[in-house]
Amino acid sequence: VGVLLGYGNGSFAGETAYSTGSAPIAVAVGDFNNDTQLDIVVANFGGNTVGVRLGYSNGSFANQTTYSTGSDPIAVAVGDFNNDTRPDLAVANFNKKTVGVLLRYDRGALKDKITFAPTDGSRLRNFALFDFNNDSLLDIAVVNYGTNNMGVLLGDGR
Numbered sequence: 001v002g003v004l005l006g007y008g009n010g011s012f013a014g015e016t017a018y019s020t021g022s023a024p025i026a027v028a029v030g031d032f033n034n035d036t037q038l039d040i041v042v043a044n045f046g047g048n049t050v051g052v053r054l055g056y057s058n059g060s061f062a063n064q065t066t067y068s069t070g071s072d073p074i075a076v077a078v079g080d081f082n083n084d085t086r087p088d089l090a091v092a093n094f095n096k097k098t099v100g101v102l103l104r105y106d107r108g109a110l111k112d113k114i115t116f117a118p119t120d121g122s123r124l125r126n127f128a129l130f131d132f133n134n135d136s137l138l139d140i141a142v143v144n145y146g147t148n149n150m151g152v153l154l155g156d157g158r
Helices: none
Strands: 024-030 039-044 049-053 065-068 073-079 088-093 098-104 110-116 123-130 139-145 149-153
Touching: 024 073, 039 073, 049 073, 049 088, 073 123, 088 123, 098 123
Parallel strands: none
Antiparallel strands: 024 039, 039 049, 049 065, 073 088, 088 098, 098 110, 123 139, 139 149
16 A cells, blocks of 8 residues: 655655555545554455454554454445444455455454445445434445346444
8 A cells, every 4th residue: 555645735755555465445434543654455355354453653564463344355444333433444345245344452452343235135235324313323225237226234232
């Protein structure tokens, strides 16, 4: 994954490249260890993992920590799914036809993967997070590949 730090005037420094897992396909950012520095999450389509690199205040990143996902993770997003004020991670798994949510705990560790599957068995291509039913819980809108439809998974806060 490449990072270009901004100068604040519309221009950027040269790219700094960080290694990822196999076939990186999507990226998201969030503060997983509560240090006010943005961390990077990469979906590794070919390795069935996501990689998290914790950010430092100088704009560099720590070594990658990997977490297992379903088959062929294709999209990632950061949001607070259980309303504990800590960012969690959602992963769309293309061939597994599921969305996995990894909950964040103390010190930035992600665990307790919860898996959701659309009822029509579609392959998920991408998704967006929003509180669609105004219950103060994040929901997930998924775009389904091959069936030309979309669906909404309503969050329950657990």
